[in-house]
Amino acid sequence: MKRTVVPIGPFHPILEEPLRFELHVEGEHVVDADVRISHNHRGMEKMCEGLSYDQIPFLLARVCGICSASHPMAFCNALEDLCGCEVPPRAQYIRTLICELERLHSHLLWVGLAGHFIGYNTVYMWAWKYREPILDLFEKVSGSRNHYENHRVGGVRRDIPDEVFPAIRKTLDELEPKAEMLLGAVIDDPVIHARTKGVGVLRNVDAVAYGVTGPTARGSGVNQDIRDTEPYAAYDKVDWKVVVQPEGDVFAKAAVRLLENFESIKIIRQCLDQIEPGPICADVRELPEGEGIGHAEAPRGETFHYVRSDGTNRPVRYKVRAPTFVNVPSFKANVIGAELADAMLIVAAMDPCYSCTQRMSLIRDDTRQQSVITHDELLQLSWAKTERIRRQC
Amino acid sequence: MLAALKRWALKKSPWVYHVNTGACNNCDIEILDCLTPRFDVERFGILLAPSPRHADVLLVTGGVTLQARGALQEVYRQTAKPCAMLCIGSCACSMCIFADGYHMAGPPDKVVREVDPDAFIAYVPGCPPKPEAIILGAVKALGAL
Numbered sequence: 203m204k205r206t207v208v209p210i211g212p213f214h215p216i217l218e219e220p221l222r223f224e225l226h227v228e229g230e231h232v233v234d235a236d237v238r239i240s241h242n243h244r245g246m247e248k249m250c251e252g253l254s255y256d257q258i259p260f261l262l263a264r265v266c267g268i269c270s271a272s273h274p275m276a277f278c279n280a281l282e283d284l285c286g287c288e289v290p291p292r293a294q295y296i297r298t299l300i301c302e303l304e305r306l307h308s309h310l311l312w313v314g315l316a317g318h319f320i321g322y323n324t325v326y327m328w329a330w331k332y333r334e335p336i337l338d339l340f341e342k343v344s345g346s347r348n349h350y351e352n353h354r355v356g357g358v359r360r361d362i363p364d365e366v367f368p369a370i371r372k373t374l375d376e377l378e379p380k381a382e383m384l385l386g387a388v389i390d391d392p393v394i395h396a397r398t399k400g401v402g403v404l405r406n407v408d409a410v411a412y413g414v415t416g417p418t419a420r421g422s423g424v425n426q427d428i429r430d431t432e433p434y435a436a437y438d439k440v441d442w443k444v445v446v447q448p449e450g451d452v453f454a455k456a457a458v459r460l461l462e463n464f465e466s467i468k469i470i471r472q473c474l475d476q477i478e479p480g481p482i483c484a485d486v487r488e489l490p491e492g493e494g495i496g497h498a499e500a501p502r503g504e505t506f507h508y509v510r511s512d513g514t515n516r517p518v519r520y521k522v523r524a525p526t527f528v529n530v531p532s533f534k535a536n537v538i539g540a541e542l543a544d545a546m547l548i549v550a551a552m553d554p555c556y557s558c559t560q561r562m563s564l565i566r567d568d569t570r571q572q573s574v575i576t577h578d579e580l581l582q583l584s585w586a587k588t589e590r591i592r593r594q595c
Numbered sequence: 596m597l598a599a600l601k602r603w604a605l606k607k608s609p610w611v612y613h614v615n616t617g618a619c620n621n622c623d624i625e626i627l628d629c630l631t632p633r634f635d636v637e638r639f640g641i642l643l644a645p646s647p648r649h650a651d652v653l654l655v656t657g658g659v660t661l662q663a664r665g666a667l668q669e670v671y672r673q674t675a676k677p678c679a680m681l682c683i684g685s686c687a688c689s690m691c692i693f694a695d696g697y698h699m700a701g702p703p704d705k706v707v708r709e710v711d712p713d714a715f716i717a718y719v720p721g722c723p724p725k726p727e728a729i730i731l732g733a734v735k736a737l738g739a740l
């Protein structure tokens with residue numbers, strides 16, 4: 203059958219972020235897929251080397267606008283691993299609270315976008331409407347709707363005043379029935395079942411082989427959550443459970459996220475109950491030479507940070523590995539063989555976030571065994587040839 | 596006469612096209628937020644257009660990376676003129692924290708002016724600007740057009 207290439211992007215109304223997909227299709231079915239990234243590569247790791255440890259969290263929050271608590275969290279974990287300082291309990295709870303509020307808003311955002319992708323714009327509008335009160339809370343506790351800038355080495359920058367706690371409880375009380383309604387809307391709808399069940403199955407073995415993380419892995423029956431396996435902040439002091447679904451299809455991933463919302467609400471409530479007055483930041487003056495690693499469970503999976511210090515106030519090397527970076531390749535395993543109409547939904551089920559994933563990438567075409575040449579490179583080659591000939595004459 | 600008519604029509608129902616040239620995603624989400632129930636700019640006839648050829652307003656977020664540079668210029672060339680460009684967020688206004696990045700080509704206004712020196716460009720600073728600010732920016736830009 204004839205093979206057709208469907209190019210999508212780099213700027214496309216269904217993509218929030220620049221990315222180029224090429225789907226190779228035969229008839230209705232996808233037989234191969236190709237992704238081109240790095241439209242959004244901003245060279246953050248290099249920039250970190252020029253900033254002091256107090257400035258870096260501000261930059262790292264901007265790795266990704268949705269995970270703007272998880273990346274600084276992983277940074278703090280890495281540095282606290284390096285210098286071995288004790289974080290005061292109140293700061294631990296505030297960190298947990300912010301991270302879970304972030305997970306709530308991110309999962310709601312995903313539910314909305316997934317609804318949009320299958321043509322249920324009502325779900326999209328609902329989910330985003332219920333997300334707004336959480337952003338209002340963020341504005342109350344941190345001054346900004348999206349970039350909270352709350353974490354710093356040794357603790358947090360800002361305390362959450364006790365007067366705000368009732369407002370947080372009230373928002374959660376209002377959100378819980380809405381989250382239940384969304385869960386019901388997805389679980390009971392026959393059309394959503396038909397569109398998502400058995401679609402884009404990522405088998406358990408593939409999930410392990412590709413090393414996927416987060417809801418993508420938990421939707422394939424992999425019981426893996428950094429909050430559980432390597433607890434940071436106050437996750438070991440609160441009671442919650444890892445949500446795992448075995449099926450691996452789009453429906454399972456949606457179910458994981460929808461059920462995690464309730465776990466997040468549970469965690470935040472416990473934080474509010476257990477938090478006690480006290481200092482919010484340890485005094486960190488000296489950082490030793492050496493390396494530190496930090497993990498954090500972002501809404502999309504494990505984010506990993508590595509820092510190497512030479513004892514000055516700047517890192518020598520900083521490394522960020524965002525969850526989407528490991529999740530994206532897995533779509534080779536589940537998009538191939540799918541119908542073209544499902545391709546976008548399958549990719550969206552992974553909740554990809556490209557701004558954090560962007561690397562400099564050199565692309566080699568396996569069949570031709572060479573880099574794919576761009577227009578500019580061709581031009582350069584041509585100029586170089588003229589130059590060469592001119593020199594020879 | 597025709598130009599006046601075009602401007603009048605533009606103000607009545609501006610269609611926007613959204614381009615992320617190297618943003619952190621947050622400004623983009625705030626733009627989508629404007630379209631969802633709390634802010635709902637569709638009330639004013641503002642719609643997200645499916646293609647730059649239908650767009651009256653280009654919403655650009657983020658500083659322009661080297662890779663996105665050509666693509667942004669191409670998108671701008673494709674838009675129907677007159678087309679206003681709105682730089683949303685501090686990154687798009689001034690590059691902000693990313694000014695020294697090795698992979699940055701410059702702020703979007705500079706990149707677009709390379710292809711159209713007379714481009715109409717408005718700025719909404721903030722990191723990210725609140726949806727209210729984005730709406731105000733769009734209203735002011737359309738008023739000035």
Ligand code: SF4
Nearest residue numbers: 618619684685686722
């Ligand atoms: S202005 Fe701020 S929120 Fe907007 S893209 Fe830049 S860093 Fe992200």
